[in-house]
Amino acid sequence: MKVSDVFSILVQIAPLSYAMDYDNIGILIGSQEQTVTKICLALDITSAVVDEAMQMGTELIISHHPVIFEPLKQINPATASGSILYQLIQHNIAAICLHTNLDAAKSGVNSILAHQLGVENTRIIEPLGEDAHGPYGIGLYGNLNQNRPLSSFLPFVKDTLGCDGLRYHDAGKPVFHVAVGGGSCGDFVHLAPVLEFDTLVTADVKHNHFITAKEYGVNLIDAGHFYTENPVIRYLYVVLKEKLSLDVHIAKANIAPVRFY
Numbered sequence: 718m719k720v721s722d723v724f725s726i727l728v729q730i731a732p733l734s735y736a737m738d739y740d741n742i743g744i745l746i747g748s749q750e751q752t753v754t755k756i757c758l759a760l761d762i763t764s765a766v767v768d769e770a771m772q773m774g775t776e777l778i779i780s781h782h783p784v785i786f787e788p789l790k791q792i793n794p795a796t797a798s799g800s801i802l803y804q805l806i807q808h809n810i811a812a813i814c815l816h817t818n819l820d821a822a823k824s825g826v827n828s829i830l831a832h833q834l835g836v837e838n839t840r841i842i843e844p845l846g847e848d849a850h851g852p853y854g855i856g857l858y859g860n861l862n863q864n865r866p867l868s869s870f871l872p873f874v875k876d877t878l879g880c881d882g883l884r885y886h887d888a889g890k891p892v893f894h895v896a897v898g899g900g901s902c903g904d905f906v907h908l909a910p911v912l913e914f915d916t917l918v919t920a921d922v923k924h925n926h927f928i929t930a931k932e933y934g935v936n937l938i939d940a941g942h943f944y945t946e947n948p949v950i951r952y953l954y955v956v957l958k959e960k961l962s963l964d965v966h967i968a969k970a971n972i973a974p975v976r977f978y
Contacts, residue, residue, distance in 0.1 A: 718754070719749065719750055719751060719752060720749045720750070720751045720753055720776075720811045721750065723777060723957070723961070724749065724813055726960055727815060730819070730824055730825070730953070730956065731815045731818040732822070732848070734848070735817070735821040735845065735853050736817045736821075737817040737845075740783070740816050740818070741785055741786050742783060742817070742818055743814070744812070744813050745783060745784055745785050746802070746805045746806065746810070746811055747809070747812065748811070751777075751811050754774075754963060754964060755774060756775065756776075756957060756961075756966070757777070757779070758778075758779050758953055758965070758968065758971070759780050759967070760781045760946055760947050761780060761781070761782045761974075762778055762782075762801060762812055762814075763801070764797075764801055764804070765968075765970035766778065766780075767808075769969060769970050770810055771810070776811060777810065779815070779953065780812065781815060781826070781949065781950065782814065783814040784805070792806070817855070821845055821853045823850055824952065825949060826945075826946050826949045829948045829949045830897045830946075830948055830949075831857045831859065831895075831897045833877055833878065834897060836858075836859045836895045836897060837861070838859045838860055840857065841855075842855065842905055842912065843855040843856050855898070855902070856896065856898040856905055858894065858895065861895060865891060866892070867885075867887055867890075867891070867916075870892040878940055878941075878944040878945065878948070879947075880940050880941055881977040882977035883941075884922060884938075885936070885939065886930045886931055886936065886937040888935050888936045888937075890915055890934065890936065891915070892916045893915060894916070895917075895918065896912065896916070896919075897917075897919065898917070898918075899919070899920070899946045899949070900920055900921065902917075902919040902920070903920075903921060903926035905919065906926050906930050906933065909930075910933055915935060916935065916937075917930070917935060917936070917938065918938045918940055918945065919940070920940060920944070920945045920946075941975065943973035943975070944973065950971065951967065954966075
C-alpha cells in the first residue's frame, strides 16, 4: 500500500476541489510512492503526535489542520513548527492534511458534528459549489426531533463532544432550529435572522459574536475548536479501517491544547 492509495480514498470523502482558495491541503510531507503499513490520525500534527508515530513505526499521519499553512522560509528545528517538520522528514513520515475540503464535504466536519448533536434535515449555511455528489459548503443548519431547553442541551453538547467546558449566551428560548459550524464559525450568528435558527454551536466565538447573539435573541454555544472538529477524526478512522488492511489508530496525543480551570 502506498501513500497515493490512501490519498485516493480520502479525496473520495473530501475532494480537493472543495477547499477554499487560501488553503493548503493534500500530501504535504513525503512521497506519494512511499510504502504505508501504519497510519496515525490526529486533528493536529503536534510534536507529541509525531513522537508517538515515531515510536510506533508509523509511516503516515493524516490530520485535519495543515502541518504547513503559511509559506516557509526555513525548516529550523529550534522553532515549534520547524521541529515538527524536521522530525517528519528525518524519520520519513508522510503527512496528508484535509482542511476546508473536509469542512465542506458531505461526510465531513460539519455533517459529523450535526449528526452527533442530533441535528436533522440539514441544509448548507455557506454554499461553495455543486458537483456530481450534490451541493457542498461550510456549516449546516437543521432541526432537532423536538424542542429542548437550553439547560438540558448544554450538558448534552458537553458530554457528547467531551468538552471541558462551554462558553454560551442564553437567549431565553428553547433549542430546536440548530446551526453548527465546526471550528471558527462565529460569524454565522449574523445569519440567524435570515436562516431562522435559534441556536448556533461553533467555536472561537469573539466578544462581538456574543453581543450579536444577544441582540438577535440567539442561543450561542462555543464548544471549543478541537471538540467541534475532532468527531470527524473518529469517522475517518472507521472509514479507513473498513477499506484498508492496515494498522490504523487515532493518536493518544490527539487531545485539546486548552483546559478550563
